[in-house]
Amino acid sequence: MAASDYDVAVVGGGLVGAATAWGLAREGCRVALLDEGDRAVRASRGNFALIWVQSKGLGLAPYAGWTVRSSNAWAAFAQALKEETGLDVCFQRPGGFHLALSEKELEARANVLRRLHNQPGIVDYKTEILDRSQVAKMLPDIGPEVVGGSYCPLDGHVNSLRLFRTLHTAINARGVKYLPSHRVENITKDDGEFRLTTSGGTIRAGRVALAAGNANMRLAPMVGLEAPMKPERGQIVVTERLRPFLNHPVVTVRQTDEGTVMIGDSKEDSTDPSGLTLGVSATEAERAVRLFPLLANVNVVRTWSAIRVMTQDGFPIYDESETHPGAFVLCCHSGVTLAANHALTVAPMIARGALDQTLVAPFSARRFHVQEAG
Amino acid sequence: MFKRLGDSGATLTLSVDGRSIRARIGDTVAAAMLAAGIDHCRTTPVSGAPRAPYCLMGACFDCLVTVDGVGNRQGCLVPVREGMTIETQLGKREAGR
Ligand code: FES
Numbered sequence: 001m002a003a004s005d006y007d008v009a010v011v012g013g014g015l016v017g018a019a020t021a022w023g024l025a026r027e028g029c030r031v032a033l034l035d036e037g038d039r040a041v042r043a044s045r046g047n048f049a050l051i052w053v054q055s056k057g058l059g060l061a062p063y064a065g066w067t068v069r070s071s072n073a074w075a076a077f078a079q080a081l082k083e084e085t086g087l088d089v090c091f092q093r094p095g096g097f098h099l100a101l102s103e104k105e106l107e108a109r110a111n112v113l114r115r116l117h118n119q120p121g122i123v124d125y126k127t128e129i130l131d132r133s134q135v136a137k138m139l140p141d142i143g144p145e146v147v148g149g150s151y152c153p154l155d156g157h158v159n160s161l162r163l164f165r166t167l168h169t170a171i172n173a174r175g176v177k178y179l180p181s182h183r184v185e186n187i188t189k190d191d192g193e194f195r196l197t198t199s200g201g202t203i204r205a206g207r208v209a210l211a212a213g214n215a216n217m218r219l220a221p222m223v224g225l226e227a228p229m230k231p232e233r234g235q236i237v238v239t240e241r242l243r244p245f246l247n248h249p250v251v252t253v254r255q256t257d258e259g260t261v262m263i264g265d266s267k268e269d270s271t272d273p274s275g276l277t278l279g280v281s282a283t284e285a286e287r288a289v290r291l292f293p294l295l296a297n298v299n300v301v302r303t304w305s306a307i308r309v310m311t312q313d314g315f316p317i318y319d320e321s322e323t324h325p326g327a328f329v330l331c332c333h334s335g336v337t338l339a340a341n342h343a344l345t346v347a348p349m350i351a352r353g354a355l356d357q358t359l360v361a362p363f364s365a366r367r368f369h370v371q372e373a374g
Numbered sequence: 375m376f377k378r379l380g381d382s383g384a385t386l387t388l389s390v391d392g393r394s395i396r397a398r399i400g401d402t403v404a405a406a407m408l409a410a411g412i413d414h415c416r417t418t419p420v421s422g423a424p425r426a427p428y429c430l431m432g433a434c435f436d437c438l439v440t441v442d443g444v445g446n447r448q449g450c451l452v453p454v455r456e457g458m459t460i461e462t463q464l465g466k467r468e469a470g471r
Binding site: 141240241242243245258259261292293294295297298299 | 466
């Protein structure tokens with residue numbers, strides 16, 4: 001058997017791939033990170049940068065525990081990145097809000113949390129419903145229509161632009177070979193090693209970790225895995241820099257460490273990343289102004305749309321191949337929230353050559369077959 | 375610093391950080407401030423360095439001022455009006471003003 005060029009080829013240079021590559025390099029692996037070119041649809045560049053716990057796990061209780069684990073690991077993750085790169089991703093975990101503009105919305109919110117909470121095996125994710133006066137103590141600038149909301153102390157956020165840059169700086173410093181313009185066309189396994197045919201040549205590696213977001217749907221079957229995805233489009237509105245007024249991220253509105261306010265969370269069934277529809281951004285902005293009326297006269301400096309990575313049921317997928325041992329797939333919507341898990345928990349599993357099923361068994365794509373059969 | 379080329383035209387009065395200045399009808403806020411010898415109209419959000427109007431055509435955003443209580447307005451794009459209240463824009467704008 002020829003000595004492979006790399007111990008692990010990670011496919012996908014976004015947040016999931018970069019966090020995994022960093023974790024693998026920390027375990028001493030020789031890693032190649034294969035990415036597409038500049039024209040690729042990059043979901044990671046369009047993220048909202050929340051580290052979000054509340055609401056996660058309705059329908060799959062272990063997802064709540066998995067998310068809490070990552071939220072709790074984030075401070076150490078950010079600190080390690082800072083020590084290695086000198087760059088600060090501005091991780092903050094002041095606790096986050098979901099705000100309601102009517103009693104009906106608040107009741108619906110409370111119902112979601114009750115159903116989430118009543119699932120067997122759910123972790124304590126510490127989310128509570130607060131009334132208007134309790135919310136106003138922490139968010140003094142809420143508008144008169146806000147009747148209350150839910151608050152989770154485990155919610156936080158980072159600087160989205162800097163996180164991506166920091167991860168790439170960190171993997172570079174750790175000797176990960178970043179290979180742009182290496183779109184993977186085919187993967188085979190011969191003589192105990194994987195051969196990845198790419199637009200930039202053939203790469204040989206002992207193991208493969210697929211972290212290509214929605215493109216995992218195309219890649220996973222090459223190594224006997226599956227990744228049923230359902231991409232959606234989101235649009236984001238960004239304001240000019242403002243003095244700090246919003247000390248807690250709200251699921252649809254957050255103020256960055258640099259002062260801009262990001263407004264988002266729209267969902268459309270579209271896979272065209274270049275389209276912006278005024279109606280959608282206007283609706284987002286209008287709701288943000290009802291939540292925080294002082295935003296009414298603020299200038300918008302940018303709007304953009306991006307594609308969300310989404311599995312068909314919204315929950316992550318972590319699997320290893322039975323037909324192609326050494327091939328792994330990682331899919332999730334929350335690449336920021338779960339980055340600490342990917343770097344500190346999943347990457348070491350891949351470095352050891354097997355997923356720790358006590359942690360990730362609930363996230364196997366086999367769950368999709370149960371539903372089909374049922 | 376700057377001198378007006380002619381001396382014709384009707385004038386009006388506006389206030390800059392509480393001090394009255396004379397301007398010519400048709401001036402922009404940025405031009406009026408420069409003509410009055412004001413050497414900076416804002417400080418930057420990041421380092422706090424002073425900045426003055428630069429391009430005078432809406433491109434550089436160095437002319438940001440607070441006009442009648444509304445922050446981050448481009449002084450080079452706002453015509454003066456009698457009684458206008460201008461304030462130096464100090465760093466980031468305050469939401470709500
Ligand atoms: S001076 Fe450049 S935008 Fe006003």
